[in-house]
Amino acid sequence: MKPIDPDFPFLLGCNGRGAQASSMSRPVSLEEHSIDEQFRLVKESGVFDYFDRIPLRSNIDDYRKAIEKYDLPVHTASWFYMLGRDDALLSDNLKICAEIGAKAHNIMTFTHHAQGHVLSDQEIIDHYLQVYDEGMKQGVAPVFELHVNMWNESYARVTPIAKAIQSRGIPFNFNVDYSHVAFKIGNPEELDISECREAVESGQMKLDPFEPGSLLEEWLNLNMVTWTQLRTVGPNQPKNLWYKNEDGSYARGIQYPMTRPAAGEWHSQWHAYLLEPSKEAIRMAMRYHITHPNSPLRYITTEMINLPDYGLAAKYNLFEQNVACAKFIRQAWKEIKALHAAGLVTWPEV
Structure with missing residues (x-):
C-alpha cells in the first residue's frame, strides 16, 4: 500500500483499540469488533496509512487475512512487560512483529x-x-514508550538513561505519547506519582509544551523521538467518572474528546482550549522534524482507546475521535510545511 499523501513524511496509524464504532446505544466497551471490522473501519476512513496493533498467536491468521483483504499493513505494534516475568513473551512478540x-x-x-x-x-x-x-x-526496532505505570512515568529518569544508551553508539528509540504528561499539568496528585511536583512548582521542570525549555523540547533535542502518538487530554482533566476500579476509585482520566461530545456522550463539561497542549505536542514534534534533517521521527499513531483510564464507557464514537485526530495531524503538517517554506519555522538553539 502506498502512503495516502506522498507529501506527508510520516506513516500515520490507528491503534486497534480505538477501531470501535461506539455510540449512545453502544458505549465504548472492552468487547471489541472483529479483526476484519477493525481493519475495515481504519481502511475506509481514508485517513490512515496503517493499522497499529500486535496480533496474538491465536489470531495472527485473522490479521494476515485482513492485511491482504484491505491492503492495510501493520507497521508498528505495542505491548507491556514486567522484567523477570515477561521475558519470553517479549521475545515471541518480536518474532510476531517480524x-x-x-x-x-x-x-x-x-x-x-x-x-x-x-x-x-x-x-x-x-x-x-x-x-x-x-x-x-x-528487522524490528524496539521503541520505549513514555507511559503511566512504567519506569518513565518518573520523567526525570528519561534523559540520563537515553544519554547513557546513546553514549554507547546505540540509538535510543523513544515514543512520546505526551498525553501521559499533559494530563498531569496542574494536578498535584499526579505530579507526586511522577516524583516531579517540587521540580514543577519551582519551575525547574516545565510540562507545558508551550513554555520554552519544556520537557518535550528537552526530549526532542536528544534526537531520539522515532514515534509520537496523539491522544488528546486536558490538563488536570476529570477522571473517568463512568468507570470505577475494584477499590471504588474512579479510573484515571487520560483521554479528553477531540471533538465536542453531544449531550450525554461524556460525563463532564468540554472546552476546546483544553486540547491545545496535546495539539502543540504534535506540532512541536513536526517542527523539530522539519528543521532537523536527521530527525528520526517515522511513525505517528492516534490513540483514542477503550481501556478504563481512557475511554471505557464513554458514549461518543470512539473511532471517529481517532479520525478527527488523524485529520488534525495531516492538516497541522500542511500548515507547518507552508510556514517553513516561508522561513517562519525555527527551533530553539540548545
Missing part, C-alpha cells in the same frame, strides 16, 4: 521488577540494549 511485517515494536516496561523492586537505571539500560540486539536481528 512475521506480520511490523518494523517497530513499542515497549512499555513496568516500573517494578517481578521480584518487587523498582527497576534501577542500569537494569533499564541493560534491558534496552538486550532487546535492541534481539529486535534488530529480526
